[in-house]
Amino acid sequence: MAKSALDKDLKKVVSLEEATYALSRSIAAPGLALIFLLAVFLFMAGLAPVGPLSIFVIAGGVIAGYMALNIGANDVANNMGPAVGSRALPLAAALVIAAICEAAGAILAGGDVVNTISRNIVRPAEALDVLDFVMLMVASLLAAGMWLHLATFLNAPVSTTHSIVGGVVGAGIAAAGMAAINWSMMGAIAASWVISPLMGGIIAAALLGFIKWTVLFRDDDRIEAAKRWVPVMIGLMAGTFAMYLALKGFSRVWKPDALTVWMLGAAGFAAGWWLTRPWVARRAMLIENRRKHVAKLFTLPLIFAAALLSFAHGANDVANAVGPLAAIVAAAESGAAAPDKVVLPLWVLLIGAMGIALGLALFGPRLIRTVGEKITKMDAVRAFCVALAAAITVLIASAMGLPVSSTHIAIGGVFGVGFLREYLANIGLNADAPKKKVHPGDPDTLNKTPEEAIRRQIKRETRRLVRRRHVLTIAAAWVITVPAAGLLAGGIYVVLKLTMA
Secondary structure, eight states, X not given: OHHHHHHHHHHHHHHHHHHHHHHHHHHHHHHHHHHHHHHHHHHHHHHSOSSTTHHHHHHHHHHHHHHXXXXXXXXXXXXXXXXXXXXXXXXXXXXXXXHHHHHHHHHHHOOTTHHIIIIISBOHHHHOOHHHHHHHHHHHHHHHHHHHHHHHXXXXXXXXXXXXXXXXXXXXXXXXXXXXXXXXXXXXXXXXXXXXXXHXXXXXXXXXXXXXXXXXXXXXXXXXXHHHXXXXXXXXXXXXXXXXXXXXXXXXXXXXXXXXXXXXXXXXXXXXXXXXXXXXXXXXXXXXXXXXXXXXXXXXXHHHHHHHHHHHHHHHHHHHHHHHHHHHHHHHHHOOSSOSOOOOOHHHHHHHHHHHHHHHHHHOHHHHHIIIIISSXXXXXXXXXXXXXXXXXXXXXXXXXXXXXHHHHHHHHXXXXXXXXXXXXXXXXXXXSOOOOOOTTOGGGTTSXXXXXXXXXHHHHHGGGSOHHHHHHHHHXXXXXXXXXXXXXXXXXXXXXXXXX
């Protein structure tokens, strides 16, 4: 009795500690974010060129920092969510690895798509003066940041690229009308709403199916199959990421030709396969011939894959935060609405890199858990397939000239492996299929044979392998991202225009 009372008291203490920690974090996180934005303001105030546009340069820097915080909070979860959900990485370690890799990617190789955001969506020289162009970029940044902030609050992973594109389009229409927008590019971006998640999901499901049929379903010689095929999959990962980094990760500092990219891919595959064969063989001697044990062979490759994805994401998506800022600075210095070249200074990249890393650390855990745990159950094999599918999809899309969203690809991959699990469970091949007993009086057993009742129960339960409400929430957030950001940006531009009149 005394022990029971003590247990209850200890549980109350633990609950109080957890509540205190959550409250302190909820207060500390916004405070640290405000300190960061204040530091950016002071930095920009000392750096901004003297002139009528200096106030917009300072405001653009602060808003770019705000946008970077929201990119870290929302977008980075797509790379680390599966690794955390599979228990390959604890949340704290994932946050540290992602912050370092995102910042390194942003600083070393960031900004390749700056001109797309600042010049190619709208045609500023045709209808805008320099003040209108600067206000357009400020409105776009602020609207995209606000939309990402709201999406993160609602636990909806959305595309930061589509957010800033929607902002530029909405402010562009408010500033110069429909004719100022490059609608052919917008059509390609709209097509990527469907292409990105489908490609990611199909490729992730295909990879998972291959691993299941060649390794996990081999009940008699699962370990021998793993020794043969796991190095091949790791080699495929190494080759894919070698090509990925050559094409996307380092595209700002190095642009190799197609032959070089393929040679790097072949070399990466050969090195990955050759180096991991003895490692897999040693590990295979220590495990049992069970699926869970074999799946652990993918844990270390998954960690490397998540880190490389974070590096490449930082290199590419930092431009969503600092691209408009670079355009604002270039316009203020040149006095032209369409600068011939938008240069991306190191200090601009630093604002983006620090903001992304800080936003991830302060606000990222909620969405990491959503992506990694709440859509479908993850293990190391499924998470590995999602990460590898994301890299393969980006490579294929780049070769086809399709603009795709890394967010949509990663989430599509998570759904892809989840729906494959459901299918296999329905046909009785998935170890995750629930094995429930039939109880008398259960509505599903009335007027049915025992076999029909069991089949009905299993089918009902396997639907929960992918939580449908997350499908609907995320799909709805994707569809309304561009128009929502566009409407916000258009309204902000109108307010700025009236204020400056």
